[in-house]
Amino acid sequence: MDAIVIILALFLLIGVIFNGLGVLGLLRFPDLYTRMHAATKATTFGSVFTSLAVVVFGLWSYFRTVDGQFLTLAIHAFIATLALAITNAVSSHALARAGHKMGIKPMPAVCDKLEEFSP
Amino acid sequence: MIPFIITALFGFFIYLVFTAGSGNIGLWSSSELIAGGALGILTGIVTRNFLCRKRNYRMVNPFRLAVLACYIVIPFFVEMTKANLDVAYRVITMNIRPGIIRVHSNLKTDFGIFMLANSITLTPGTITVDIDEKTHDLYVHNINVPTGEESKEVFQDHELFTYFNLPSWIRRIAE
Numbered sequence: 001m002d003a004i005v006i007i008l009a010l011f012l013l014i015g016v017i018f019n020g021l022g023v024l025g026l027l028r029f030p031d032l033y034t035r036m037h038a039a040t041k042a043t044t045f046g047s048v049f050t051s052l053a054v055v056v057f058g059l060w061s062y063f064r065t066v067d068g069q070f071l072t073l074a075i076h077a078f079i080a081t082l083a084l085a086i087t088n089a090v091s092s093h094a095l096a097r098a099g100h101k102m103g104i105k106p107m108p109a110v111c112d113k114l115e116e117f118s119p
Numbered sequence: 120m121i122p123f124i125i126t127a128l129f130g131f132f133i134y135l136v137f138t139a140g141s142g143n144i145g146l147w148s149s150s151e152l153i154a155g156g157a158l159g160i161l162t163g164i165v166t167r168n169f170l171c172r173k174r175n176y177r178m179v180n181p182f183r184l185a186v187l188a189c190y191i192v193i194p195f196f197v198e199m200t201k202a203n204l205d206v207a208y209r210v211i212t213m214n215i216r217p218g219i220i221r222v223h224s225n226l227k228t229d230f231g232i233f234m235l236a237n238s239i240t241l242t243p244g245t246i247t248v249d250i251d252e253k254t255h256d257l258y259v260h261n262i263n264v265p266t267g268e269e270s271k272e273v274f275q276d277h278e279l280f281t282y283f284n285l286p287s288w289i290r291r292i293a294e
Binding site for chain 2: 018021024025028029031033034036037038041042044045062068069070071072075076079085086088089090092093096097100106108109110111112113114115
């Protein structure tokens with residue numbers, strides 16, 4: 001068994017574990033905002049690691065065979081990771097803001113400074 | 120003229136990144152280089168007023184771009200990993216104290232606030248919900264407000280992070 005196979009399996013395992021935790025949090029958390037913590041962010045981290053496995057595999061194959069298609073694979077997976085991270089941040093911010101403007105209050109909450117600011 | 124050149128070069132660079140590995144002039148084939156140049160000029164003509172809307176060329180500085188790359192790889196990734204482990208712990212134990220807090224930051228520029236808000240959102244456990252347009256204060260939903268601090272009026276921005284002072288890194292990049 002190659003070392004590279006172990007590294008790839010490790011990355012995929014970390015990614016799948018965090019994606020699974022995201023699903024579990026989506027089921028267990030009580031309200032919109034806490035669910036969004038699990039559903040958007042844990043899955044971002046999981047997807048970053050699964051994409052990282054693709055990048056490492058692509059680079060390793062490129063340096064072994066010097067075939068251009070593997071370099072393309074690695075770069076495209078890397079760009080997909082960056083796009084995922086940026087769009088995930090912006091879209092979860094938009095969802096949270098829209099939810100608060102709609103009047104969905106954070107249900108178990110110790111404080112809500114935004115409500116005092118904008119009634 | 121300067122916005123056109125910056126936008127055209129940026130479009131050409133993105134095209135080169137997407138088509139790396141297609142030939143043997145460097146990593147590219149000659150047809151890809153010609154097509155990239157033509158498309159870069161076209162992109163520059165059409166969108167020159169979007170990328171440089173404020174006629175402000177701070178972010179072209181290569182030193183700032185190098186610090187930005189460094190920022191994403193080391194401090195931001197460490198904070199993201201730590202916060203992900205924290206949320207994983209809270210998913211399993213359900214030990215949460217959620218609340219929306221007000222966070223004050225000293226950043227002035229739009230790009231700096233944008234980077235800070237996105238960094239806060241991407242480190243799990245905190246989501247930027249809204250922003251005060253006048254004072255640039257952020258309203259952040261925190262999954263675990265520390266005990267006894269829920270009545271605190273304003274948090275400072277660096278209190279949200281554990282190991283690195285991300286706002287000072289952002290200040291170095293964007294301002």
